[in-house]
Amino acid sequence: MRSLSGTMAAMTKRTFAPFVVVLLMLAGTAACGSDASSGTAVTESDLAGATYVSTSVTGHTLVKGTSIKLVFDSGNMAVSAGCNTQTGPYTLAGENLNWKTQPASTMMACAEDLSAQDDWLRALFISGVATTIDGTKMTMVKADVTIELSKES
Numbered sequence: 151m152r153s154l155s156g157t158m159a160a161m162t163k164r165t166f167a168p169f170v171v172v173l174l175m176l177a178g179t180a181a182c183g184s185d186a187s188s189g190t191a192v193t194e195s196d197l198a199g200a201t202y203v204s205t206s207v208t209g210h211t212l213v214k215g216t217s218i219k220l221v222f223d224s225g226n227m228a229v230s231a232g233c234n235t236q237t238g239p240y241t242l243a244g245e246n247l248n249w250k251t252q253p254a255s256t257m258m259a260c261a262e263d264l265s266a267q268d269d270w271l272r273a274l275f276i277s278g279v280a281t282t283i284d285g286t287k288m289t290m291v292k293a294d295v296t297i298e299l300s301k302e303s
Contacts, residue, residue: 189283192242200302204217218297227240231271287299
C-alpha cells in the first residue's frame with residue numbers, strides 16, 4: 151500500500167504533465183507573434199497623408215506590369231492595382247488594417263484579370279490585414295500572402 155505522500159506525488163506528476171504541455175504550446179504560439187513579422191504596429195500618424203507602393207507580393211501573383219498603391223487621406227484609404235481605384239474609410243485595430251465598409255470604386259472597363267485583382271484586393275481589405283511599419287517600409291500579411299510596400303516621397 152502506498153503512503154499518502156507517494157499517492158499525492160504520483161497524482162501531481164499525472165496532472166502536472168498536461169499542464170506543462172499546454173504551457174509549452176502557448177509559449178510556442180506567443181513566440182510566433184503577429185502575422186506581420188517585422189516592424190511595429192502601424193498607427194494613424196504613419197498613414198496620414200502617406201502613399202505606399204508595393205515592392206513585392208508573395209502568396210499571390212499580381213497581373214504582369216501592375217503594383218498595389220495605397221493612398222491615405224483624411225481617414226480614407228484608396229487602393230489601386232492597375233485598373234479601378236477603390237476608396238473608403240479605414241480602421242486600425244491593433245495591427246489589423248481594413249475598410250470600415252464596402253469601398254466605393256471607379257467603374258473602368260478593365261480586362262478580366264485586372265477586375266479579378268480588384269476583387270481580390272477588395273476582399274483582402276474588407277476582411278483586414280495585419281500591418282506593420284519599419285521606417286518607410288510597410289509589411290502586410292494575411293494568411294499566406296505577404297505584401298511589402300515602400301513609402302513614396
